[in-house]
Amino acid sequence: MQPPVTEIEGFDKRQFRRGLKLISRSLKLRPFSHAIAITGACLFSIAAVVLTRVLGYATDDVIIPNLDNNALDNRDLWLAFTFIITVGLVRGLGAFLRRYFLAGARYGTELHWRRQLFNQYLDLPMSFHRKKSPGELLAHADNDMMIASLALMPLAFTIGTFFLAIVALVNLFLIHPTIALIALVLFPLLAAMNKTYSQRVVTPASSVQEAVGNTSSLVHESFDGILVVKSLGRGEQEVERLRKSAEKIRKHRISVGRLRAIFEPAIYALPNLGVIALLMIGTWLIDKGSLTIGELVSAIALFGILAFPVRIAGIFFEELPRSVVALDRIDEVLNLESSQHQHQGTNAISAESSTLRIENVEARYDDQLILNNISFSVESGEVVALVGPTGVGKSTIADLVGSLQQPTSGYIYLSNTPLNDIKPSDRTKTLTIAFQESFLFADTVKENILLGRQFTDRELQEATEIAQANDFISRLPDGLNTLLGERGVTLSGGQRQRVTLARALIGNPQIIFLDDSTSSVDPVIEKRILDGLKTRKNISLVIVAHRLSTIKLADRVIFLNNGVIEGTGSHEELMRLEAYASLAKAYEKAGVDS
């Protein structure tokens, strides 16, 4: 059944059409669940109307003959009893079907959307993640998803309500056309009041939501900054800030309350006013002999079941715009084309010895030029240090080499094959990156090193040895099988870096890019790690470093400044460059973390 157009006028029609689209997407995903839920809702409506008729029959055939004329017909009595129970059960069944299968429809839709969302999170290029905060992306999977699917909940009930209105009207017509007339005045009035209420409550209700959200982030901020607040003695001002924000919640809640106070009692009282009219006209019709008392009773009972479903339908129209907006936010991610599928190389490369060559590479971030025409190469077995002031684009090179970002122009070759043409699995086997931020998964130490790849225990052992992680791993409660993260052990910064190092070293990759990945490791241990690495045959290292001791270990230093390579050579040679020398001096002066 299509909702009649009158109900939606006044709502933003475009918004409503998009709401219908949201619903039809869910209908396509879960047609079966929706169909049963809607069937249940209609069954409920029919049973509810039938029950009022049964009450009418019971009045005429059981209650009145028995009490007024003392003529109890046992057969009629038990028939009425059985009927009431049966119809009651059917009504309950209808409600159950609606509620239960609606859950399947709603959560099934969420399941599907969430899966699509997660796939996007995994497959979209790195540039996507660089632009979005994790909190935002998680909100899509959590709160946005819940709100987007919220409008699906009253859907079946709303359809059932329109069905109910029709069944009820037909039923009243069959009882007596005059009585149907009262309903014809009452129904539109009820619908109109509801519509006005729904429309007017949308704005203050969303203001409440917004105010609650603002207050919540204010509290978060205020407690996060408690140290600053306390040391500057700004506590009372923070309290005032909260009061102002919470005042808004109060204000908007009172507005919602005022609307509720105007409309709800009236909406619920309207059927009662109808009942009074029914009694006046009904008794007159009874007196004329064209209506029985039972029919009047059944009409009264029918009026009683109208207000509630109409209210639910109102809520459906209140929720729809919110859901549409939430789904829009999710769609923004879903509609992005994952470029991962476009650059899927197929060429194999030999794992024997590898070289890395960067040719005329230019990279931009948000239109800002980061790397301007950079060219350099790393030969097999060479140790190269990348040095340059903060923000010069050293990590961007790591991103380019790891295919996390595409250069805006220029080429990157791995063993003389363009990076994008290489089979991804071959690329990750040949070249690994240990990132600046050492991320660990809530999994075992072992899985954190393997990351789903197949390596022998011997290789694992060798990797942890070179990464100088053996000592502390063996002291963990379950060694390599110790669970890390929230429900497991927390490692120190230096330990975390060593686990991520082992992750990069395992399986003898030919080129390892260390993006400032030993900054939290004790300098003595760092030296041991680098010494250990150099014992590997044909291994090339690219090191982003801030420690003079690390820089001095390199065969060659590449000095980046202002987006270009300003010099290449040994540390001593580069000291002739003024910019390099002052940077080196700062590194020396700043020294090492104590």
Add this chain to the structure above:
Amino acid sequence: MSQSRHSRRNTRGEISSQKSETTTLDEAEDEEKTGALIVLKRGLQVSPELRTGASLTVLMALIVAAGSLAIPVLIQQILDQGLREEGLRSNFIYISCAIAFLIVSFVIFAQRATYNRLVRVAETTILELRVRVFRHLHRLSLADHQEARKGILTARVTSDIETLSQFAQWGAIAWIVDSVIIVGTLTVMAIYSWQLTLVVIAIYLPIIPILKAIQQQQFLKYREVREAVSETLGQASEAVTAAPVIRSYGYQNSIRSKLEKANQNQYRRQIRAHKFFALLAPVMDTFSALSIAGVIVAGSYLGPEMGLTSGEMIAFVFLTTILIAPIWELGEVLDQTQTALAGWWKILSVLDVPIEVHEPESGEKLKTGALEIEAHNVNFRYRTGSQVLDDISIRIPAGTNVAVVGETGSGKTTFVKLLARIADPTSGQITINGVPIHEIDAGSRHSSIQMVPQDGFLFDQTIRENVSFGKPHASEEEIQTAFHSLGLTDWLNKLPDGINTQTGSRGERISVGERQLVALARAQLANPGLLILDEATSAVDPETEVALVSALERLSQGRTTISVAHRLSTAEKADLILVFDQGKIVETGTHQELSTQNGIYADLHNTWMGNTQAV
């Protein structure tokens, strides 16, 4: 009208069911239940205006009850008195209908007026409670603001209060209104026939244990849902934050299958929990049908003997249908009530946590210029009992440049926090210029002592607003001078919007190092007599740091500076080095003195030297 009250029973419940999916922040915390009466009593003590709210609600309940009971009585009157066999008594019908019409209309307006006032009272109460708890939390000692508890504290003034507010809007009103309606309906029923009333009560009785059982199951299942949701979000959070690692190691598929598993599990649990919500409907409908059918059967057998009229009987049937709605609603409110009471108790408990740092009424003012600091046998212990500072005694002469050195957890950060009176010592005393710190005027202390914490926390405002946070009326010139004296003017001007650059939530829009620069400027603005730097430049890039350190050296004239050092280069130039180890000061002296001793400092320094120069 048979179910017009059915209506008010939650337009909410019908569409929500996911009411408690969002994680309550500390379910792990004490699950101990406090009696409802105790919570109410304490709640009334804290918010006496609730009494007004309660009487308003009772008034409204009486009005609503009158409205819903008027119609069955009208039906009975008209059927029995208006429709006589002798003919229609039109006048009686008109008059009784007119009376009923007046009652129903009156109810609309009276309900509107009472509800309006009720919302006002409730929202004002909630507002005051929120502000009060927030203020209390802000006054609590830093020991109560430990990182791990931050979420819980935040929840007290956000989600717990929201739960309470929602309860005030629906649950609390439902309890009173529904009880009055149930009692009122049963009373009218008993007036018609106490025997039939007993029959109805007997039929409805089993509903109580059934509702309870379903509620309990629902509660358990929804808890499982919440666990599943946080599991999914945890997995998703890894997928998002580890994006570079996942991509460069080709780890997508393992993560994908983990996510799928969590996602499926969440779905299954949601469906399972929802089953109980769905089950409520047929249960209630069955009881509703049973009671109507039961009344008709019992009335048919007992009625003639008792002289029950058909009008009374029909009214009785309608009254029976009125009864089901409030019972149903109370059933659904039960679970909300438990959560709300528990939340309320937690909120109230916050007010019982003692405030440890009390500011003096009229304290002593500190003179401008460098401050002299002295610690006498200072101990600091967390409430859990772990000793952080152990009998610290030290005198820091005015104008000294002090470096504090030690391993993580040695107590050095706690020590400097005590100097800024972020917390008070458990025992012992700190004096500033010879005055005990707790006797110093708060305003004077805040302007003379500035601490720059490591995380350089910024508010979601402009840099200007962040810098003038502690001194809101600072002039433009003062602010510019603060940046200039630190040598940060160039940096500031290079920012997209200069001093008006928005720093974003928690300062996210600028780098960690830049946040520290703003925090330094914030402290410099006050031109304090004691400047405490707690690893305040740890994230500043080396080039900038070198410049910054020399600026701070210049500024240290005429002030006492205490730096918790993250690089030993700071310590080399200090007038006095304090070496902390396991809550004690184990070595004091200058770099010259300490580096020649065979102590902890010498060890640290040797390692450091080895690495800057060597290889």
